[in-house]
Amino acid sequence: MEKRLIAKDALAGIIKKLSEKMVVYAPVKDEDNICFRVLEKGQEPLVNYANTKNAPKNFFFPQTETMMRYMRTERGMELKSAEAEDVPEALLFGARPCDVRSFVLLDNVFDQDEYQDPYYIDKRKKTTIVSLACVTPPYSTCFCTSVGGHPMSSEGADVLLTDLGGNYLAEFLTPKGEALLSQIGDLAAADEGAAAAKEELVKKSESEIKSKVAGSEIKPWLDENFEHPFWDTIHKSCLACGTCTYLCPTCHCFDISDQVKGADGKRIRAWDSCMYWLFTIETSGHNPRTSQKQRWRQRLLHKFRYFVDNFGAIACVGCGRGVLYWPVNIDIRKDVNDISKL
């Protein structure tokens, strides 16, 4: 692993320069929000920001995506292509450790031995991830340490940047990360002092995550209490708007549909949400989840029970987006903690 130093005021310029050679996804100001966008030519990314409104999952798992194209012929519709389209070699800059960890969790779903999802895997393979450690937790709603993460974790990152004050400590962790280093060119080597300073920050940042959630403690209760009066309470303010699933870095449910215009057609997939009634309704009219109570329970159980059973990890990275942007003040932290007291 290569460890280098990047002067603080040089970072945005380095990324801007890289964006002339490759596609760069980075946080930028977009009206009143900070969002991940593709950097335009000459555009500098933000380097000082809390976190973005959207999770960066859409770069690997777009909100809508063409899976295949076909054309009407005399024999009916004929398949023309079935590859992930326009996938560039790309750099994802500035993702927070919680969001980067979400990719490791999503790999469990999309990159299984039995069935590999070529659309996700192709983008994932072609993207280098530069993560920006949370030396100070961005929000009071951050709870990564309660669900298996850490504000300065490098899990899933190719490069981890740590703000040491005057410099960033840049750790090039993987072959992809090292390839990026060769693109950047000369950077000063980091001395042992930088490593020691980082270790101090690791402890400090962890202690500054004040929001604690009984994430792993509720599993035994969830295993036993599919039916419980508790489930009659928490969904009541839910509007079934789907905001939680759209903002969530780990929500991965999707729909597949066909679109035809004239002689051309495509099969697309689009994000879907377990919060919607249509998600599970069958052609016969039967719907295994007819109420918002059932759908709410499904989402919580998927994250804190089923995903743990299948992949050994909670499907929540503690980014706090749901808490911040839920339109009706539902707070997953409170719900999980309430369950832990039952």
Next chain:
Amino acid sequence: MQKNPYVPIPVDIAKITTEVDTKDIKTFRFTFVNKEDEENFKYLPGQFGELSILGKGESPIGIASSPTQKGYVEFTVQKAGVVTSTLHSLEEGARMGIRGPLGNSWPLDYLEGKNIVIVGGGFAFTTLRSLLNYMIHEDNRKRFGEITVVYGARNPGLLIYKDELKEWEKRDDVNTFITVDKGDEGWKGREGFVPTVCKEVAPSSKNAVTVICGPPIMIRFTLPVFFELGFSKENIYTSLEMRMKCGIGKCGRCNVGEKYVCKDGPVFSLAQLDQLTPEY
């Protein structure tokens, strides 16, 4: 990387059989456009496929043919939604797609050496037909003990696989009991509901497994009969249905608890279902 699991395998409709008087259930025989696809399409009774019509969508349907029937694959489809209605409007020779085989199968290893009771109702006899034809094939028949079939429909016109029913009835190595809820003028066979007939037939639970598919109401009244006969939940198997899209455990909609019906199912024993969340 392995082959893209979302791309349908091209097939041609080789034969269409209208199964019922109401004409809304047809069996489609598909042949593969490419020889290598045919060789790679290795399936077992109980598995399903996504019938794929570009421009319309996909529909998950159980495979109705047996792997012992070479050169083609069959699906029996009820006309219901967009995809199945389009399929019903297609003619022999039309080209479309199949994704699969998907899901697990009837537990053939477990069934081996045991007496098998097959119970089906109405249209839900498709993967049971696959299983039955597989077991009575000359290469396989001696691997299984006594085979009993109880199959019923609301009326004679709604029985599917009518020609095969006659052939199964003729065989002396299959105990076939065909019944209808209510017969018509031409019906000379048995009348009575499936649970009642099962009670009369009273197959022994000794070294036996029941495999059951049918409408929920039939299953609800038939299971107590088999419990009464001494069948344990480990020895009763069924197949679940759920709304599906991807068919490969990713799109997230067909889960029952931590299991995806598309990937971990559709076949489960009652004992396995008891371990899952009560949500189907």
